[in-house]
Amino acid sequence: MGKDAYKAAGVDIFAGEQAAAKIADMTAQQKDPHVLSGIGGFGALYELPTQLKQPVLVSGTDGVGTKLLIGIQAQESGTVGEDLVAMCVNDILAQGALPLYFLDYLGIHHVDPDEIAKIVGGVQRGCQKGQLALIGGETAEMPDMYAKGHYDLAGFAVGLADKADLFSPDKVQAGDVLIGLPSSGLHSNGFSLVRQILFKSHDFKLDAVIPELKQPLKTALLTPTRIYTAALKPLLTQKCLSGAAHITGGGLVENLPRSLPETLAAQIDWTAWTVPPIFKWLQSLGELSTQDMLQTFNLGIGMVLIVPAAQVKTVEETLKMAQEAYVTLGKVVPRTKAAVEFVGAATV
Incomplete structure (x- = not known):
């Protein structure tokens, strides 16, 4: 099955590649020296800082919930990415850890590169406010899974703390x-x-x-x-x-x-x-x-x-x-x- 056949089935690989390129351009401006590889590989690499005595990774995952439906109805997708980062990062902070990096997952009816850029642009802004790196993610075009114009958004953040400093x-x-x-x-x-x-x-x-x-x-x-x-x-x-x-x-x-x-x-x-x-x-x-x-x-x-x-x-x-x-x-x-x-x- 070629790309044209896949497109006939509802998945536009070329649009996905364009969206991925836009996301890569966004994240290329990050200055975190610990990011060894980010968007585009099979996995993202992050080198852990080593100044802690007993380093502990703290992770949190979340979504945006039905607030997404408001964004879809209003045709404004530029803010929900910030919500996504916030819901994960604030949980990390509440454990006593500082955030390191973030990955997102976007499942969508149809890949429009400009729309994807707006959504992920919000994620990137959230990462800037949260002082962590956006190092990877996934965009899945699934027209049979999501109604036209609809999408879902989830993600997770990873933070770091010394074991003795974690809240309990x-x-x-x-x-x-x-x-x-x-x-x-x-x-x-x-x-x-x-x-x-x-x-x-x-x-x-x-x-x-x-x-x-x-x-x-x-x-x-x-x-x-x-x-x-x-x-x-x-x-x-x-x-x-x-x-x-x-x-x-x-x-x-x-x-x-x-x-x-x-x-x-x-x-x-x-x-x-x-x-x-x-x-x-x-x-x-x-x-x-x-x-x-x-x-x-x-x-x-x-x-x-x-x-x-x-x-x-x-x-x-x-x-x-x-x-x-x-x-x-x-x-x-x-x-x-x-x-x-x-x-x-x-x-x-």
Whole structure:
């Protein structure tokens, strides 16, 4: 079977080659000296730094979920690649590791080289923000698998840490302070519920300007997930944290306990931060309870740092120097019942 026969079956090899060339051009500008070979080979090669006593590789994999459907509907594919990198890299950071490299997988109905370049361009921007190298990936054209105009996106990141510096619940102690780093909005969680509220229960159009949000709906929904490498890297280098939690699906109430021992709880002050308008708007539209909101969305906090009391001043000064916004959410206390307890009015 030749290339023409394969094209007749729905797979355009020439278009795939053009797309691969565009991706190779994008990644050729990377300056990481540890990348020995990248796009184009059967496998990507990365030489590990050797300055650590007990080097441990930390890996994380994720996708973008049904947020992709919003991008497809809006015909805007330039941001979802950033979401993909963010969801993987933020998990690496929450383990106490610094990201090294990233690989992506794109399954698509039809290969349009320019469209592929937009999608992977977003991945590349995410890698730049995450301070890691995009060293490989795969684009699979499968017209029988995906509907016309549709695609799926997944990837994984690998990071590195010294074994002694990795976060674990047993390093967290009562009295540690919880510092929250703001999210950029919905990030990439809860979109099945968001779509249910906006497009099934209501008939919103993506280009509609929403008064409560002061911007087009598609802009609010497609704002890329924030990547926290710039904020956490100096803190990890200074070894001034005892833990961290990436606030993804499940929100504060399900993600914070993953970083705590069973004997301790996170006590959070509801008055410490203002929940962004998009969450309040969705809650009102969907008639959602506070518990629904807590278990689905980040509510404006994308990463929580667990800081020993003696290191709070250092952390705050480091964040201020980097012009990183933060809020003091509360503290770690002995657990009496729930792993996360709230002080103040428990309303969104």
